Amino acid sequence: MLNPTHKKYDSTKDKNFDDLADRFNKNVYETLKGKIRLAVLERDLEPYLKQPLSIIDAGGGQGTFSLLLAKKHKITLCDISSEMLNLARQNASQNEELNISFINCSIQELQNNIDSESDMILCHAVLEWMANPQQALSYLRECLKPNGLLSLSFFNVNSIIYKNLLKGNYRKATSDDFAGFQGSLTPINPLHSQDVFAWLEDLGLKTLTHSGIRVFNDYIADKKTRNKHPEAVIETELKFSQIEPFRSMGRYIHIVAQKSS
Numbered sequence: 663m664l665n666p667t668h669k670k671y672d673s674t675k676d677k678n679f680d681d682l683a684d685r686f687n688k689n690v691y692e693t694l695k696g697k698i699r700l701a702v703l704e705r706d707l708e709p710y711l712k713q714p715l716s717i718i719d720a721g722g723g724q725g726t727f728s729l730l731l732a733k734k735h736k737i738t739l740c741d742i743s744s745e746m747l748n749l750a751r752q753n754a755s756q757n758e759e760l761n762i763s764f765i766n767c768s769i770q771e772l773q774n775n776i777d778s779e780s781d782m783i784l785c786h787a788v789l790e791w792m793a794n795p796q797q798a799l800s801y802l803r804e805c806l807k808p809n810g811l812l813s814l815s816f817f818n819v820n821s822i823i824y825k826n827l828l829k830g831n832y833r834k835a836t837s838d839d840f841a842g843f844q845g846s847l848t849p850i851n852p853l854h855s856q857d858v859f860a861w862l863e864d865l866g867l868k869t870l871t872h873s874g875i876r877v878f879n880d881y882i883a884d885k886k887t888r889n890k891h892p893e894a895v896i897e898t899e900l901k902f903s904q905i906e907p908f909r910s911m912g913r914y915i916h917i918v919a920q921k922s923s
Contacts, residue, residue: 694892695876696726699914701896702875702903703727703786703815706916710811711735715781720769720802721788725750725762728784732760738780740765740772769798772805779807787914789858790817790849796861803865808923812867815875815916819852824911828881855915867919873903874912881911 715735719728722739723746731737732754739762741747747764754760765775769788783802789795795816802812819840826835834840840852862869879895882888889895902908909915 694879694889694895695913697892698879698896698899699815699875700727701900702873702916703813704730705900706871706873706918707813710782710918716778717782717784718772718776718780718805719784719786720772720805721785721791722746722750725753727786729753729757729760729762732762733757735761737762738765738776739763740767740769740775742766742768769801772801776805779805780810781807782811782813784813786813786815786916787817789814790851790853792851795851795853796857799861799867800865803867803921806921808921810921811870812862812919812921813916814858814862814919815914816858817849817852818874818910818912818915819854820911821876821880821913822848822852825881828883855910858915858917862917862919866922868922869917869919871916871918872909873916874909875899875903875914875916877902877908877912880913 711731711734717728717731717735717737719725719737719739722728722741723743725732725737725739728737728739729750737760739747739750741750744766747766751764754762765772767775769785769792783806785802789798792798799814806812822840823835826832841848841850859869877899879888879899903912
């Protein structure tokens with residue numbers, strides 16, 4: 663167990679997906695959106711996964727990504743949602759070769775539930791569901807070894823602004839309120855990428871890789887067009903995911919950052 667150094671944090675204000683676990687799987691993981699996300703994450707992280715690592719998947723939900731790594735790497739999947747963890751356990755039970763353990767806790771409690779720091783932490787699509795994402799990053803940093811890596815993805819507020827502009831929702835686009843409504847899959851706290859980069863720098867986490875996830879597909883109005891030729895969509899998304907200005911318009915931003923030694 664690591665020694666906690668933070669003041670008490672009220673995680674009850676953070677989103678718990680117990681009530682949306684099945685819907686989240688159907689509407690996100692099993693769609694072309696999920697496949698684009700997976701392709702970008704795999705491409706970005708491939709250079710850093712050459713050797714077996716100890717990896718924490720913080721807020722890992724159903725383990726869609728980390729289960730793919732669990733044959734080669736030691737995975738600890740934590741989530742505040744017991745329903746999400748049940749689905750992750752079910753998915754993992756289909757393969758006895760996976761090296762994975764599960765912790766039902768919040769990111770703020772993670773230090774109290776692990777025995778040692780990890781080589782890498784995955785935190786994908788989590789910060790935007792938290793009341794204080796900046797503080798959550800500091801908790802994650804303390805669970806990393808020196809020179810350890812943080813793979814961080816978060817919902818990009820620029821994508822909400824731009825999508826509302828395209829729809830002619832000018833009042834919404836120019837407002838300061840972009841939080842989703844109760845029961846929505848739109849996050850409670852969409853983030854400005856410049857804020858996240860500043861938080862990482864303040865914590866001594868150096869950005870190594872920076873990509874956009876779904877930089878154009880979400881903006882195609884016609885659903886049939888959006889889902890035509892999925893292989894070509896994924897290939898083109900990958901091509902433009904690290905090129906500005908397209909990268910900054912991604913529905914999500916993915917960063918790989920390294921903790922200082």
